[in-house]
Amino acid sequence: MPLAVLDFGVxxxxxxxxxxxxxxxxxxxxxxxxxxxxxxxxxxxxxxIHGIVLLGGLIVLGxxxxxxxxxxxxxxxxxxxxxxxxxxGFLVTDRMLEMFKSRPKPAGDNTEDAR
Amino acid sequence: xxxxLAASWVQDPDTISILYLIAVSxxxxxxxxxxxxRTAVRGNRVAAVGMAIAVVATFLLEGMGNWxxxxxxxxxxxxxxxxxxxxxxxxxxxxxVALFNGVGGGAVALIAWAEFIETSGxxxxxxxxxxxxxxxxxxxxxxxxxxxxxxxxxxxxxPGRPIxxxxxxxxxxxxxxxxxxxxxVWIAAGGDAWWLMVLVLVAAALLGLFVVxxxxxxxxxxxxxxxxxxxxxxxAAMGLALSNSALIVAGxxxxxxxxxxxxxxxxxxxxxxxxxxxxxxxxGGGAVAGAVGAGEHAGTVRSTSAADAAIQMAYAQQVVVVPGxxxxxxxxxxxxxxxxxxxxxxGIDVKYAIHPVAGRMPxxxxxxxxxxxxxxxxxxxxxxxxxxxxxxxxAIVIGAxxxxxxxxxxxxxxxxxxxxxxxxxxxxxxxxxxxxxxxGFAGIDNELYYDPKTAMLFGDAKGSVAExxxxxxxx
Numbered sequence: 001m002p003l004a005v006l007d008f009g010v011x012x013x014x015x016x017x018x019x020x021x022x023x024x025x026x027x028x029x030x031x032x033x034x035x036x037x038x039x040x041x042x043x044x045x046x047x048x049i050h051g052i053v054l055l056g057g058l059i060v061l062g063x064x065x066x067x068x069x070x071x072x073x074x075x076x077x078x079x080x081x082x083x084x085x086x087x088x089g090f091l092v093t094d095r096m097l098e099m100f101k102s103r104p105k106p107a108g109d110n111t112e113d114a115r
Numbered sequence: 116x117x118x119x120l121a122a123s124w125v126q127d128p129d130t131i132s133i134l135y136l137i138a139v140s141x142x143x144x145x146x147x148x149x150x151x152x153r154t155a156v157r158g159n160r161v162a163a164v165g166m167a168i169a170v171v172a173t174f175l176l177e178g179m180g181n182w183x184x185x186x187x188x189x190x191x192x193x194x195x196x197x198x199x200x201x202x203x204x205x206x207x208x209x210x211x212v213a214l215f216n217g218v219g220g221g222a223v224a225l226i227a228w229a230e231f232i233e234t235s236g237x238x239x240x241x242x243x244x245x246x247x248x249x250x251x252x253x254x255x256x257x258x259x260x261x262x263x264x265x266x267x268x269x270x271x272x273x274p275g276r277p278i279x280x281x282x283x284x285x286x287x288x289x290x291x292x293x294x295x296x297x298x299x300v301w302i303a304a305g306g307d308a309w310w311l312m313v314l315v316l317v318a319a320a321l322l323g324l325f326v327v328x329x330x331x332x333x334x335x336x337x338x339x340x341x342x343x344x345x346x347x348x349x350x351a352a353m354g355l356a357l358s359n360s361a362l363i364v365a366g367x368x369x370x371x372x373x374x375x376x377x378x379x380x381x382x383x384x385x386x387x388x389x390x391x392x393x394x395x396x397x398x399g400g401g402a403v404a405g406a407v408g409a410g411e412h413a414g415t416v417r418s419t420s421a422a423d424a425a426i427q428m429a430y431a432q433q434v435v436v437v438p439g440x441x442x443x444x445x446x447x448x449x450x451x452x453x454x455x456x457x458x459x460x461x462g463i464d465v466k467y468a469i470h471p472v473a474g475r476m477p478x479x480x481x482x483x484x485x486x487x488x489x490x491x492x493x494x495x496x497x498x499x500x501x502x503x504x505x506x507x508x509x510a511i512v513i514g515a516x517x518x519x520x521x522x523x524x525x526x527x528x529x530x531x532x533x534x535x536x537x538x539x540x541x542x543x544x545x546x547x548x549x550x551x552x553x554x555g556f557a558g559i560d561n562e563l564y565y566d567p568k569t570a571m572l573f574g575d576a577k578g579s580v581a582e583x584x585x586x587x588x589x590x
Binding site for chain 1: 142143145146147149150151152155156158159160162163166169170173174176178179180181182184185187188189191192193195196197199200201203205208211212215216218219221222223225226228229230232233241243339340343346347349350351353354355357358359360361362363364365366367368369370371372373375376379469471476477478479481482485486488491494496497
């Protein structure tokens with residue numbers, strides 16, 4: 001079985017943990033390059049992205065069978081909350097960013113360097 | 116199917132995982148776009164499309180049902196979220212972000228709770244499911260209630276000044292943390308009473324309340340960004356429990372970014388994150404601030420008129436505008452832009468000096484000035500503008516206080532000593548627009564106001580700026 005070495009038999013949890021740690025470093029690297037001036041949109045943008053919790057609500061509600069009344073209500077609220085987080089977050093960020101125009105066009109189009 | 120809820124999620128088909136992969140790649144790509152104003156709008160939209168893909172992928176999961184409930188939840192959320200996001204004023208942005216952040220954390224806590232109920236207390240589930248779920252419940256609950264308090268303070272439903280139990284605060288918070296953790300450990304060890312989970316959620320909720328209540332308005336940028344990180348982390352924990360790659364990666368991206376941002380804010384105030392969370396200003400409580408604030412200055416302040424201010428600026432070569440929260444409160448950003456236009460018409464260079472913690476959230480001033488069509492290139496960060504002040508003829512301070520206080524550089528007794536500030540006092544002349552001589556949120560007297568080259572223009576910032584503009588036009 002020459003391919004046996006490729007099967008580490010890693011548990012899903014450890015695989016997920018790997019993903020988690022790598023994502024943390026990725027987030028660190030990506031965000032460190034954002035200029036101060038864009039920190040509000042950055043915060044509201046990341047705020048929208050953690051609206052991903054909506055998926056959790058959808059999964060638990062969607063896959064639940066014979067949910068009790070209390071659990072159903074709780075999950076329904078969770079989905080409503082998640083939706084507000086996602087929709088509100090992205091819309092508000094979009095509105096803010098629309099305002100960041102550079103009026104007098106700087107030489108070249110590399111606004112990143114302009115800071 | 117009578118298998119517990121958890122079992123079926125492990126069997127994510129590859130297609131869904133690949134859709135999630137595409138979605139998170141779009142999140143990362145979108146965040147990369149935020150490095151510059153030109154690419155940021157598209158970046159945000161790319162991330163939004165990624166989110167739509169993630170939601171659709173979730174619908175594809177085998178065994179999804181309860182469509183009517185899901186549709187109802189999505190519709191209600193949209194009906195609430197869209198108008199809120201559309202109508203909120205730019206000045207109210209910090210509290211809106213706090214609110215959107217809070218509901219995200221709340222959703223996580225609720226999901227963990229529902230799971231607990233439906234699985235009869237996580238019965239028979241692996242610890243790799245139970246522990247992340249409990250973490251998600253605790254962090255989510257802290258984030259929800261903490262964000263609500265932050266919202267209340269920013270919206271001025273609650274007083275902005277620190278509210279707390281004084282020296283009892285720390286032991287109380289520690290006790291609450293122990294109660295939440297203790298109940299969680301009990302559940303993980305097999306406890307399945309309904310009230311155990313309620314205890315976890317309530318203790319964490321109280322902790323969220325008590326951590327944010329004692330924090331003063333001036334520290335809000337740090338708190339909001341900390342709570343943002345918390346919600347991200349709770350989403351990642353929920354992702355571990357549900358074995359959902361999209362939740363893990365997106366949640367952790369936000370957790371990391373929020374943590375960095377929090378640290379940047381704290382550095383900009385020369386405070387440690389623990390000391391801010393510990394509450395009160397200066398760590399040592401109100402005594403220090405009070406001692407410095409109480410009439411140490413017998414110096415006189417010089418007040419000026421709009422006409423004099425206009426003349427002073429008309430003969431300048433470079434004017435630097437230093438905006439603070441007062442500008443936001445007075446909604447003066449458009450008036451400020453008009454004044455700057457008038458100055459530029461006379462060939463005067465106008466720049467804006469933005470302190471990283473000016474306002475009530477990171478980058479708050481930039482958003483307001485951008486709303487008033489101030490070109491992005493004129494907005495200067497602290498490090499960039501500080502070297503310019505000696506070459507600046509007039510610095511006009513609009514509703515900013517602590518971030519211009521020279522005591523931060525010179526007075527080791529001051530609670531804000533060591534905090535990086537805008538060196539406004541190095542400008543040749545300073546005009547301060549202020550409502551009255553009241554101290555700022557930190558409650559500290561500002562030596563800048565007693566500087567002989569400083570002139571105070573009392574009144575509402577918007578009115579004062581408009582007056583200066585009309586005086587300039589009349590010159």
